[in-house]
Amino acid sequence: MKITAIHLYAIHLPLHEPFVISYHTYTFMPSIIVKIETDEGITGYGEAVADEHVTGETWEGTYQTIKNTLAPAVLGHNPLEIERLHELMKKTIYTAPTAKAAIDIACFDIIGKKIQQPVYQLLGGRYHEQFPITHVLSIADPEVMANEAAAHVAKGYQSFKMKVGTNAKQDVKRIQAVRARVGEDIAIRVDVNQGWKNSATTLVALNQLQNCNLDWIEQPVMADDIDGMVEIKSKSLIPLMIDEGLKGTREMIEIIQKRAADKVNIKLMKCGGIYPALKLAHQAELAGLDCQIGSMVESSIGSAAGYHVAFSKKNITTVELTGPLKFSKDIGNLAFEVPYIRLSDNPGLGVEINEETLRELTIYQDIVR
Structure with a gap:
């Protein structure tokens, strides 16, 4: 199996009410959704929610890191080889854990769907x-x-x-x-x-x-x-x-x-x-x-x-x-x-994605092939 395309969606998730913590007040949550396609027709979804106060990564910077650095590096590789992929990402860029998490999560979603088992x-x-x-x-x-x-x-x-x-x-x-x-x-x-x-x-x-x-x-x-x-x-x-x-x-x-x-x-x-x-x-x-x-x-x-x-x-x-x-x-x-x-026994992450809502919440998007 090989990764053939990676879709990126920079989105704003609307909150019922502002979320207030010690260092920031959020009126919405900025997130990056990653959709990885494979040559076997199996698709996996991942997510990156950056917090510059915790890892030093911003929403905009994380998007660019995935688009320009990580996505090109993992393209063509086998999403089932998690250890190898993490080593490849580590060699490609230092730290950037939130950006790497999006790739990792999408690959686990693919693996679960491949063998028809939940990720756990x-x-x-x-x-x-x-x-x-x-x-x-x-x-x-x-x-x-x-x-x-x-x-x-x-x-x-x-x-x-x-x-x-x-x-x-x-x-x-x-x-x-x-x-x-x-x-x-x-x-x-x-x-x-x-x-x-x-x-x-x-x-x-x-x-x-x-x-x-x-x-x-x-x-x-x-x-x-x-x-x-x-x-x-x-x-x-x-x-x-x-x-x-x-x-x-x-x-x-x-x-x-x-x-x-x-x-x-x-x-x-x-x-x-x-x-x-x-x-x-x-x-x-x-x-x-x-x-x-x-x-x-x-x-x-x-x-x-x-x-x-x-x-x-x-x-x-x-x-x-x-x-x-x-x-x-x-x-x-x-x-x-x-x-x-309580988690279901659906394969992969067990989450169905509403593509219409994803498009509605998307601020900008890209595809890396």
Whole structure:
């Protein structure tokens, strides 16, 4: 089998409402959809959602990287040879994990369709039957966040991820307000997205949150401050998750050696796709670390790819891939059974693409042959 053509679509995914995190407010999500065609008539879809604050890649730059660098490099190669393709991409361009993830995901979609099996069967088989969906609360006033949480508890949600990181004192009030509203039995995870900057600010905030019964605090300090994570972990009883500080295998080695986190957040857009994500999960398993598959707020394509990884690994114990639930219009049909997600046994990613919606949301497009 050979790759014969690669279609690129730069799209804007419309949100039901703005998504606010510590470093940006999104009124829509910019995404790049890749469609890979083969000489056997099998087509696979991949996705790249870039975040310049995390990997240094922009939406526009990622599009050009795929179009002018990666697509020409993989054209004519066998999409079934994932290890070889990743080595080829590595030699072609340094890092660029989000761009590589789009190629990787599309190739796994092709492999699954080729052998008529869902992607999770290629990764070790299904381990988990279902995952509870965690609702993400974007940054707002304490009362607004508490009201939103209460409304979702009424819908059956049992866990929340709170986005904070604009101001530590205000963030403490936000977290306390949500806990007071939803009671003690609902899981609350707090994602600071580097917003508290350093360990000193973080430790002051965590000291005020000891009674909030938090599942964990995620990435309170700057991404490269692994030593700051070590200090926080050694001085706080609240479990600590690393996200932006973990991109690939090198960072994972340092995190394990320094015991810098209790849990790691693996994102396909940070590490380069399904295949590199599996490697990170295996590293974490050897160190006894639980993992989460995180989200860059992808469409059904990227979200499904993450779920296939999550469903196949014992030590991936939580997921937060809720992008499709945030969109007023999506290009795929990944099915959520709120408050749970259960994957089908359809081949490949198991997602059908609405070509009409894809065209409607496309800002510009290209074909590489």
